[in-house]
Amino acid sequence: MKQRYFSTFQLILLTLFSALVIVAKIALRTPLQLSGHSGIFWMAIIIVGARVVPKLGASSIIGVTSGILASFLGLGDFGALNTFLSYAMVGVGSDLMLWLLRSDTENLVVAIIVGIFGHLGKFLTKWLFGIITGAPIGFVALGLLQAFLSYAIFGALGGLLGWLTLKALKRAGFFAYMAEKR
Amino acid sequence: MDQKKRILLAGAILIVILGIVLGVDFLQRQQAAKEAPADMPPGSIPIFVDGGFVASFVPDDLSQLPAASFVDAEEGKTQDGWLLRDVLLLYLGEDNLQDETQVTVSSSSREKSRSLSWAEIDQQENMVMFDLSGRGTLKLVSTLPGFDIRDSWIQDVDKIEITSP
Secondary structure (H helix, E strand, O other), X not given: OOOOOOOHHHHHHHHHHHHHHHHHHHHOXXXXXXOOOOHHHHHHHXXXXXXXXXXXXXXXXXXXHHHHHHHHHOOOOOOHHHHHHHHHHHHHHHHHHHHHHOOOOXXXXXXXXXXXXXXXXXXXXXXXXXXXXXXXXXXXXXXHHHHHHXXXXXXXHHHHHHHHHHHHHHHOOHHHHHHHHO | OOHHHHHHHHHHHHHHHHHHHHHHHXXXXXXXXXXXXXXXXXXXXXXXXXXXXXXXXXXXXXXXXXXXXXXOOOOOOEEEEEEHHHHHHHHHOHHHOOOOOEEEEEEOOOOEEEEEEHHHHHOHHHOOEEEEOOOOOEEEEOOOOOOOOHHHOEOOOOXXXXXXX
């Protein structure tokens, strides 16, 4: 019998990470009012998920599944399709970087870069939607640059937080436990 | 290709993406500047009174206005910006606004609009205000019953119309 790319156990894990992304979005709040600040939590979860299920496409599954959940929960200001694609592109952007870097997120630099690109996937989706729908140009000049940098910085911080979480999980013996389960 | 080169390539891709985003934004601003009247800077929001153009609302004016904020009940997010009341008073003065005056804030790209009376806007506890969205456009938000959920708010505002009673 042909072996499936993701096992059922891995798919369940990825779905749990997707649910965690939504929980983080709804429950975790920061006092920061900068755009994209929630990326600290999102990207940390994606970075951990991509290491717990170390296969190309794992981040995309987290992104797509959390996008479906977020759309059904009515999150976001710009409609279900925008919400779905924004979440999905976080995963796809992360996977593209993991594919380019040919490494895993246990490497700090890789985790930060994946965090930046994953989070920028969301920014680019929102920006492209704005262009397609004919949204007015930014009220504040250079507001777009500020938003871009804000998304990149919070994505990088999310990458760092994810990397620290992975280190803690490794120290706690999580990966040895997971290897036994497989 | 070694890891160092791959990381450099990722950095180059990041710069290219930033360049594309800023380049497209620059072209859009140039296009908007060509199409808009001379006294309307790109990105500004025109205010019309009874069909006639009166002024355009520009970011520099915001520094003169007091900041306002509230936490929305739906997602617990802080909406912060400037009260619509303060914006209108800045350009029109109180004499031009009566309780029955209708103020319509609209977004052509989202095909949404909302008409409110001056009495509703003037009540500060209703928090009828503009919040600056992540991509730099204005969003009309409020705590006014019936206009206090995200679905009803007006994103990407590009016009303010005032109709006298």
